[in-house]
Amino acid sequence: MEPLHTARRLSAAVLAVSNQLTVPEVLQTIVDTARELAAAEYSALGVPDEDGSFAQFVVSGVPEEQQEAIGPLPRQHGFLAVMLREPEVQRLDDIRADPRFDWWPAAHPVLRAFLGVPIMSGDEILGALYLANKPGGFTDEDTELVRVLAAHAAIALTHARLYARNRELTIAEERARIAHDLHDAVAQRLFGLRLTAQAADLLIDRDPAAARARLAEVSALAREAAEELHAAVLELRPARLAEDGLPDVLRKQVQILDRASGPTLVFHSGEPAVLPPAQQAVMLRVAQEALHNAVRHSGAHRIEVRLAGTVLEVADDGTGFDVDATLKAGRSLGLRSMRDRACQVRGKATITSSPGGGTVVRLEVPGA
Numbered sequence: 001m002e003p004l005h006t007a008r009r010l011s012a013a014v015l016a017v018s019n020q021l022t023v024p025e026v027l028q029t030i031v032d033t034a035r036e037l038a039a040a041e042y043s044a045l046g047v048p049d050e051d052g053s054f055a056q057f058v059v060s061g062v063p064e065e066q067q068e069a070i071g072p073l074p075r076q077h078g079f080l081a082v083m084l085r086e087p088e089v090q091r092l093d094d095i096r097a098d099p100r101f102d103w104w105p106a107a108h109p110v111l112r113a114f115l116g117v118p119i120m121s122g123d124e125i126l127g128a129l130y131l132a133n134k135p136g137g138f139t140d141e142d143t144e145l146v147r148v149l150a151a152h153a154a155i156a157l158t159h160a161r162l163y164a165r166n167r168e169l170t171i172a173e174e175r176a177r178i179a180h181d182l183h184d185a186v187a188q189r190l191f192g193l194r195l196t197a198q199a200a201d202l203l204i205d206r207d208p209a210a211a212r213a214r215l216a217e218v219s220a221l222a223r224e225a226a227e228e229l230h231a232a233v234l235e236l237r238p239a240r241l242a243e244d245g246l247p248d249v250l251r252k253q254v255q256i257l258d259r260a261s262g263p264t265l266v267f268h269s270g271e272p273a274v275l276p277p278a279q280q281a282v283m284l285r286v287a288q289e290a291l292h293n294a295v296r297h298s299g300a301h302r303i304e305v306r307l308a309g310t311v312l313e314v315a316d317d318g319t320g321f322d323v324d325a326t327l328k329a330g331r332s333l334g335l336r337s338m339r340d341r342a343c344q345v346r347g348k349a350t351i352t353s354s355p356g357g358g359t360v361v362r363l364e365v366p367g368a
Helices: 003-018 023-037 064-070 078-085 140-203 208-236 246-260 277-297 323-328 333-344
Strands: 042-048 054-060 090-092 114-121 124-132 264-272 302-309 311-316 348-353 359-364
Touching (some): 023 140, 042 078, 078 114, 078 124, 140 208, 246 302, 277 302, 277 333, 277 359, 333 359
Parallel strands (some): 264 302
16 A cells, blocks of 8 residues: 555544544544555454443444344454453464454354454553454554554543543532532522411411411422422432433423523423433433533523424523534534434434524434
C-alpha cells in the first residue's frame, strides 16, 4: 500500500477520536482502517464487560446477515480471552493450530492467519483488536500500524469511561439537589399545616365556621405535603421501566422536575409503542440528559416533553446555542452521549438549536 495512502487513512482514524463521532462510530472507523491497512479479510474490536461477555464487539468484513446467523455477542473464551488477559501482541500463521484456540459457531468465518493487539491504558487492558486472514500472514509493519490504531482506540474508550464517571457524579449531585429542594418544600407545607391547625384550635369555640375553614386548609396542606413526599420517593429510587412503562416513568419525572425547578415542564404522550427494554432504557436516559441540560443551562421558561410511539422530543424556549460550534469545541459531551446511546440501539438522535431560538432534542428508535 502506498505510504501516502496509509498516512491519510491513519490520519482519518486518529481525527475520528476527536471529531463529532460517537464512540461506536470511532471504534468502527478504527476497525475498518485496521482491516484495510493490514490487507486482512476480517477485523474486530472487543471491549469486555464484567459478566464474561463483551460490552462492545465491533466487526469489519463480515456481512450483516452472517453476523445475525453467528448469533449473540461472543463470550470471553479461546483467543478472545487470551487477548484480554495477556498484554502481548499475538501473531500466528494459523490460529487453529495453536493449543489455546477453542472454537467458533457454525456460521463463523474460518480464520487462519491471526494478529491480535491489546488496547491498553497504562497497565490495564481495555480491549483488543483482532485481525485475520491476510494472504502470506501478518508482518512487523502490520503490527506497528495496528498498535497505533489500538492506542487511539484506548484514548476513545478512556474518554468514554471518564465521561460516564463524571456523568454519574453529576446525576448524584442533581438528585441530591432535587431531594434538598423537595425537603424544603415539604417542610414549608408542614409548617403551614401546623400554624393553620393552631388557628383552627383557637377558633373552634368562638367561630366554628371559621374553624371548619381552617381545618379544610389543614386537609389540603396535608395532601400537598404527602404528594411532595411521594415525589421525593419516586425521584430517589430507580425508575421501574418494566413495571410502570416508559410513559408513566417519564411523566413522573417531568412532574418532579416541574415542582423542583424554575421552568414550567409539560409532558405529552401519544399512543404508546411496544418497545424492547433496551430501547426504553435509551429513550429514558436521553430524556433525562436533555431535561438536565434544559433545566440547568437553557434559561428556558417552558420545557415540553413529547413521547409518541418510537419518537421522543424534548423542546425548550431557552437561549439556544450553535450546535456545530459547541461540538467542534468539545464542550458538550452530553450531546455526544445522547447520540452514542441512540447508536447503541440503531436509533437516531438529533439536536436542533440556534442562539435565541430554543433547543429541540429528538430521538427515534426502531420498534419491536
